[in-house]
Amino acid sequence: MLAAIRRHARSGDTERAWQLFADGGFEGERRNANILSLKGRLIKDRALKAPAGERSALLRAAGDAYLDSATITPATYPLINAATIALLSDDRPRAETLAHRVLAMLESGGYQAETPYWLGATRAEAWLLLGRIVDARGALAEAVRRAPQAWEDHASTLRHFRLILEKLGEPTDWLRTYQPPSSLHFSGIIHVAPDAGEASARIGAAIDAVKPGFAFGALAAGADIMVAEILLDRGVDLHIVLPSLTSAFRRDSVGQFGAAWEGRFDAVLAAAGTVEEIGDLDRVSEAGIFMGDEMAMGLAIRHAHVLESSASALRIGDGARLRGRGLDDAWTRQGLAIHAVPLDRDSRRAVGALPAFTREALVAVPYGHAVAAELAAAGARVDRLGSHTIASFADPVAAVRAALASGRDTNMPLGIAYMAFNPDMPMRDRAEQAVHIAGAVHPGSISVSRSTALALTLEAPDLRCENFGHIATPQGDIALSIIASS
Numbered sequence: 001m002l003a004a005i006r007r008h009a010r011s012g013d014t015e016r017a018w019q020l021f022a023d024g025g026f027e028g029e030r031r032n033a034n035i036l037s038l039k040g041r042l043i044k045d046r047a048l049k050a051p052a053g054e055r056s057a058l059l060r061a062a063g064d065a066y067l068d069s070a071t072i073t074p075a076t077y078p079l080i081n082a083a084t085i086a087l088l089s090d091d092r093p094r095a096e097t098l099a100h101r102v103l104a105m106l107e108s109g110g111y112q113a114e115t116p117y118w119l120g121a122t123r124a125e126a127w128l129l130l131g132r133i134v135d136a137r138g139a140l141a142e143a144v145r146r147a148p149q150a151w152e153d154h155a156s157t158l159r160h161f162r163l164i165l166e167k168l169g170e171p172t173d174w175l176r177t178y179q180p181p182s183s184l185h186f187s188g189i190i191h192v193a194p195d196a197g198e199a200s201a202r203i204g205a206a207i208d209a210v211k212p213g214f215a216f217g218a219l220a221a222g223a224d225i226m227v228a229e230i231l232l233d234r235g236v237d238l239h240i241v242l243p244s245l246t247s248a249f250r251r252d253s254v255g256q257f258g259a260a261w262e263g264r265f266d267a268v269l270a271a272a273g274t275v276e277e278i279g280d281l282d283r284v285s286e287a288g289i290f291m292g293d294e295m296a297m298g299l300a301i302r303h304a305h306v307l308e309s310s311a312s313a314l315r316i317g318d319g320a321r322l323r324g325r326g327l328d329d330a331w332t333r334q335g336l337a338i339h340a341v342p343l344d345r346d347s348r349r350a351v352g353a354l355p356a357f358t359r360e361a362l363v364a365v366p367y368g369h370a371v372a373a374e375l376a377a378a379g380a381r382v383d384r385l386g387s388h389t390i391a392s393f394a395d396p397v398a399a400v401r402a403a404l405a406s407g408r409d410t411n412m413p414l415g416i417a418y419m420a421f422n423p424d425m426p427m428r429d430r431a432e433q434a435v436h437i438a439g440a441v442h443p444g445s446i447s448v449s450r451s452t453a454l455a456l457t458l459e460a461p462d463l464r465c466e467n468f469g470h471i472a473t474p475q476g477d478i479a480l481s482i483i484a485s486s
Contacts, residue, residue, distance in 0.1 A: 002038060009038075010152055013467040014045045015482055020469075033073035040065035040081060048163075059089045075112035076102055076122045083129050084160055087167055099129040117147035121157045128164050136161075137174060144178055151180040151213070155308040162308075180307040181213025184236075185300040185331075187293065188223020188316030191257055191346045199223070199343055203316060204230050206341045210312055212236055214303055216296040218243065218289075219265055221257035223316035223343060228268045238272045239299065243292030243420075244281040252284035278420060278451075279476075285357035287420035291451060293327055298454030301334070301461075312337040317345065330459045361399035361418040361452060363391040364434035371414070374406035383427055388438070390431045396448075396455045400463055400483060403446050413438050413445050418452040436478060440471045446483040453481035 001024050008017035021027065021042055029035040040062045047058035066082035069075070083098035103126050105111045106119065114122075120143025127136035140161075144154065158175050165172045184207075192199050203223070207230055214237045218224050231238050242249045246269070254265045269275060276295070281288045297313070304311035313331055315338055328338060363380065365372045365388060372389040376382045380391035380402065393399035396418040403414050415438025421430055433449060441447040448456075453465040465481040 002034070005038065005042075008467070008469075009042060009045060010156070013469075014042070014049060015466040016468045018042050018046060030068070031072065033069045033075065033078070036065050036069035036072070037075070037078045037081075040069065040078060044081065044085060056089065059085050063089065073112055074105060074110055076105055076114060076119065077112075079105065080122045080125050084125065084164060087129055087164060095129050099126040102126040115147070117143050117150050117153055119143075120146060121153070125157070125160060125164070128161060128168075131168065133170060140178065151307050154178055154180055155306065158308045180309045181211060182310045182312055183300040183304040183307075184210060184212035184215040184231075184312055184314055185297045186215055186217040186224070186227045186231075186314040186316070188220075188227060189318065189343060189345050190220050190253065191222040192226070192317075192343055200226055200230065202341050202343065203227055203314075206314055206339050207231060207234060207236075210314065210339060212312070213309075214300075215239065216241060216300045216303070218253075218292055218296065219249070219268060220253040221261035221265070222346075225254075225261065225264050225268060227314065227316060228272075229264065232268065232271050238268070239296075240269065240272045240275045241292050241296040241299065242275065242277040243288035243290075244278055244284045246275070246277050248282050249277070249284055281357070281420060283355050283357075285355045285420065287357040287359045289354075290325055290327075291359060291418075291420045291455075293325075294458055295451055295454045297327060297331060298457035301336070301457050302454070310336075312339060314338075315340045317341075317343045327458065334461060356423070357420050358423050359394070359418070359420045360430070361393045361396040361416055362431050362434040363393070363399055363403050364415040364417075364431065364438040365389045365391065366412060366438075369412060371403075371406045371412065375402050378402035378406070383431075385428060385431050385435070388431070388435050390427065390434065396452045397460045397463070400446070400448065400452065400456060400460070404463075404483065413441050413447065415439070415441075416446065416448040416452050418449055418455060432473075433478060436471060436473045437480060440478075440480060441468065441482065447480050448483065450479040450481065 005017050005020045008020065026035050043058055043062035043065060047055050047062055050058055063082050063085040066078040069078040070082065079098060080102050083095050083102060086098060087095035102122060106123055120139055124136045124139035124143060127139055147153065158178060161175055162172050203226055215231045216239045219228055219240050228238055250262065250265060254261050278288050278291060300311045313336065332338060363375060367384060367387050367389050372382055372391060375391035380393050383390045399416055403416060415434045417433035417437055437447050437449060447468060448465065456463045456465055463483060465483060468480040468482045470477045470479050
């Protein structure tokens with residue numbers, strides 16, 4: 001269980017990590033150094049996300065937990081964290097005293113085993129706390145040399161160093177040298193003109209200019225597949241998001257353009273790091289494509305945040321699909337770059353009309369509660385479904401903002417699911433996910449589906465979500481996020 005808690009903490013899922021820790025009965029532990037160290041880390045993470053008025057008490061509690069851990073077992077990790085927390089709590093003399101203890105421990109060799117990267121990063125952090133910036137930079141460079149692709153570890157170090165440098169009033173620009181590679185969202189026209197060699201050269205040059213380490217997008221015949229092949233050839237970690245079931249996408253967006261594209265699709269799919277599909281859709285539709293783009297763009301932004309890195313987008317062809325629907329506008333509003341590669345569509349290949357599926361965000365509310373009327377006043381269509389009222393919004397951002405405005409002062413859980421579907425699908429089937437979500441978390445919480453959370457990451461970054469794990473339902477597991485308190 002502790003390993004699962006650490007995984008959530010490393011990925012930034014602070015609320016879920018803390019809940020698992022508390023549910024496991026670990027809060028009162030006083031003798032286990034590993035548990036105390038983890039407790040310090042979780043409270044520190046909560047402190048850094050907490051309102052200013054709550055931060056000091058949480059930082060003190062985190063520092064105490066780290067020091068208790070270091071007292072039981074000599075280890076550099078809890079001690080250096082206690083030192084940094086002392087600095088953040090405006091106790092620089094204590095921070096320097098603890099930093100000297102860390103350096104003495106490293107020199108003596110009398111400490112719990114740790115990876116070469118973390119030992120080097122710890123030495124660098126101690127030098128930084130003592131204001132010895134040149135020594136800190138040298139120690140960090142050596143640590144990164146020992147583990148050049150430990151991206152999450154690098155990101156954690158950069159977060160700490162940035163906090164320390166800002167507290168000391170020192171420049172932070174040199175940290176960019178150690179920033180993990182960027183995340184890329186890619187999208188292209190469905191079929192390209194016959195001069196594929198020239199197209200590949202243009203795409204390759206654009207990718208080489210961006211130098212991404214991670215990429216997110218779909219895999220339609222034409223530009224998408226070409227981009228994905230070049231990314232894999234460059235060693236980029238590729239993540240595919242399909243707007244339907246994989247079999248339907250292969251049929252509708254690949255197979256109709258020829259067997260050669262099918263073979264390339266299959267090869268890229270097998271080589272991808274992850275493949276995610278909108279699994280309820282058995283046909284490729286405009287609504288599904290919109291959701292798939294939202295999710296892939298949200299994933300790229302979220303991944304960049306986790307790694308303390310950057311995100312950018314690559315558009316092959318005219319890019320009208322994303323620009324016309326406002327998704328690229330949402331991207332650029334976050335200050336994120338878009339790189340365009342002009343490319344002509346093959347006029348000999350006609351693309352048929354896509355089915356008129358629908359997108360909706362559904363809010364599940366216990367039947368009879370006044371919140372339902374407030375959601376209706378906010379523009380939702382309201383339907384009765386057994387013990388719940390279902391409020392339907394065309395837009396997930398509008399649904400979440402209305403739920404926050406209506407349910408903020410209630411002690412009632414609200415669940416929000418966002419999906420694309422065939423309009424012939426009965427409301428009972430469409431609303432099942434929202435009802436399951438509403439029943440999965442504590443009263444007073446607003447929980448949302450993964451698709452909702454990723455849409456918010458792109459289109460409403462002020463509505464911060466934290467992952468909350470999965471719930472098991474008769475229709476399969478559902479990934480949840482919680483709308484975090486402001």
